Amino acid sequence: MFRGLRWRLLLSYLTVMAAILGIFGAGVYVFFSQSMYSQLDKKLRTLAQAATPSFTQVKSRGSNYVNQVDIVPWRDIFNRDSQSLEWFDNRGKLLARRGTINLESSLELGFWTFPDPETNIPVRTLTISVFTDSSLDRPEGYIRASQSLEEIYTIKSQLFWVLIFGGMSTLILIGLGGFWLTRKAIEPIEASFNKLKQFTADASHELRGPVTAIKASVDVMQCHPERIHPKDAKKLSAISSATTQMGQLIGDLLFLARTDNATDVPARKRTKIALNKVLQDLVVLLEPIAQEKNITLKYELRPDIYIFGDLSQLNRLFSNLIENALQYTPSGGKVNVSLSKQNRFSLVNVEDSGIGIAPEQIPFVFDRFWRADKARTRREGGTGLGLAIASAIAQSHGGKITVTSQINKGSCFQVRIPVLAQKADI
Ligand SMILES: Nc1ncnc2c1ncn2[C@@H]1O[C@H](COP(=O)(O)OP(=O)(O)OP(=O)(O)O)[C@@H](O)[C@H]1O
Ligand SMILES: [Mg+2]
Structure with a gap:
């Protein structure tokens, strides 16, 4: 970065x-x-x-x-x-x-x-x-x-070449000086960024304990409804859902803080993964949500496309995208998941016929905590970290996510991840 x-x-x-x-x-x-x-x-x-x-x-x-x-x-x-x-x-x-x-x-x-x-x-x-x-x-x-004018032309041409060579040599010297200067200028920013990252990771880690304790206590209380005063039951379930959301947010923040450095994912967690299997399982898992919203969820997956990656992270990446597609597509719409191969890359397209994203908002969709319409989306839960996490995972696998979208017509998120070389030794 x-x-x-x-x-x-x-x-x-x-x-x-x-x-x-x-x-x-x-x-x-x-x-x-x-x-x-x-x-x-x-x-x-x-x-x-x-x-x-x-x-x-x-x-x-x-x-x-x-x-x-x-x-x-x-x-x-x-x-x-x-x-x-x-x-x-x-x-x-x-x-x-x-x-x-x-x-x-x-x-x-x-x-x-x-x-x-x-x-x-x-x-x-x-x-x-x-x-x-x-x-x-x-x-x-x-x-x-x-x-x-011969003499003037000769002097002019000499002057031209002196200026060109002089300018180029000066530019090379400026480049060398600039390289050193930019390094010096970035050093403190890099240090403070790393501190901030560490702080986020530490704070999230420390917060996880108390939040889990609150959640466990509320769960225990909810297991005995007879001991709860009827007036407090609603408050207790509000505490429970807020704690669940907070737990998710903390988990997401911790995850992002850890994956900020693309090389952070330990290689031992990575295995050979058949992408069509991952996507198929996810579609089956999310099918009930689609049915509930009356959305047609289809898939078109090419077999035998393997990548080297972390299964739980990849599950998270693609589930974030498919969940978004389902969430931001109104009832009666369509969501299509496809897998294909292009040169050395696997291409996963998650396409929906939903509300779409305005062109001026597209550059921000992968920003942390960014949500297109805060008033509308707040009611639907979520934190605005889903795409930031998906993008971080794609990058840590040497790939990237791109998006094309048209308002009220739909969006298409495309994930490109390098495929595994055929004779790789895993
Ligand atoms: N398929 C989509 N169609 C339309 N807008 C989308 C789509 N996917 C994402 N967005 C927009 O991008 C924003 C950020 O998405 P992201 O997944 O990061 O957060 P979220 O879905 O709001 O919350 P979270 O994923 O954390 O539960 C969304 O709030 C939404 O406005
Ligand atoms: Mg989301």
């Missing part, structure tokens, strides 16, 4: 940490990408502006001027391998180009990203208008500064 809780806690912790790391990593990635793009845009603007004063020279001398690497004003900020500068006249005709990028796209003012026709790698461009005479309202030409 606590091992499952520990893993669930660790998983939740890891999920939260992974989400935080993911958000942090995505934030870092987006921030660095954005800042690389804005730095690039700044660089392109500086480059285009540095090339503007030379426009007249370029217009008159063309490539002869731009190739004079020692005198051009952009020489210190220009990278021939990844950037290019282009000058156009006011009709968009190329006057000169410096650099290797050769874009075929038409001139568009402002920042744009186009694929390089040769390499297909995107290229960032900035086109600005050139005004040499401020009195003219038409630009004299245009300058386009471009840079390949």
